[in-house]
Amino acid sequence: MMRTFYATCLILLSAATLSGCNPQAQGFALPPGDAEQGKETFVDLGCNACHSVKGQIARVEGGDLDVHVVLGGEVTRVKTYGDLVTSIINPSHKLSRGGPGIVAEDGTSNMPNYNDIMTVQQMIDLTAMLQASYSVIPPRYTHHYFP
Ligand code: HEC
Numbered sequence: 001m002m003r004t005f006y007a008t009c010l011i012l013l014s015a016a017t018l019s020g021c022n023p024q025a026q027g028f029a030l031p032p033g034d035a036e037q038g039k040e041t042f043v044d045l046g047c048n049a050c051h052s053v054k055g056q057i058a059r060v061e062g063g064d065l066d067v068h069v070v071l072g073g074e075v076t077r078v079k080t081y082g083d084l085v086t087s088i089i090n091p092s093h094k095l096s097r098g099g100p101g102i103v104a105e106d107g108t109s110n111m112p113n114y115n116d117i118m119t120v121q122q123m124i125d126l127t128a129m130l131q132a133s134y135s136v137i138p139p140r141y142t143h144h145y146f147p
Helices: 002-018 035-044 081-089 120-132
Strands: 051-053 069-071 073-075 134-136
Touching (some): 035 120, 081 120
């Protein structure tokens, strides 16, 4: 009985690992977005009150929160559109490392919820624009030399 249980767990675990560790992201495919339109949407929805996009969009001065989270630029791990869509429609799912104004007192993200006002097309275009603004660089390893 117990053995069957362990065997089942093992099978499920390997299935999860083989499918890229995230079975929920399987079969998720957005239609192609328009990155140029995404830039406009970013400004229209006021994302630039708290964000700049490296080399593309500046953050507007002022705003209620003193938040500046830079999007785009060099990262050591590729940002899939699954990551980006999740950050936009479910910002509290995975929080950045913090800092003033980033995480609210109740532990949720200080990023507003756009789900009632953002169209799916806007989300697709935003994601296309953001994804193109990241470039992946190899991680910098710290070498330890032991005598
Ligand atoms: C009031 C400020 C504010 C506004 C407006 C805002 N955000 Fe954010 N956003 C944040 C904060 C704070 C974080 C970091 C904390 C977190 O991960 O939730 C964040 C995180 C993100 C991340 C994840 C960044 C990373 O490196 O993990 C993305 C992508 C993002 N926002 C996109 C957007 C988009 C697109 C809009 C407009 C539709 C927007 N944000 C509007 C405050 C804001």
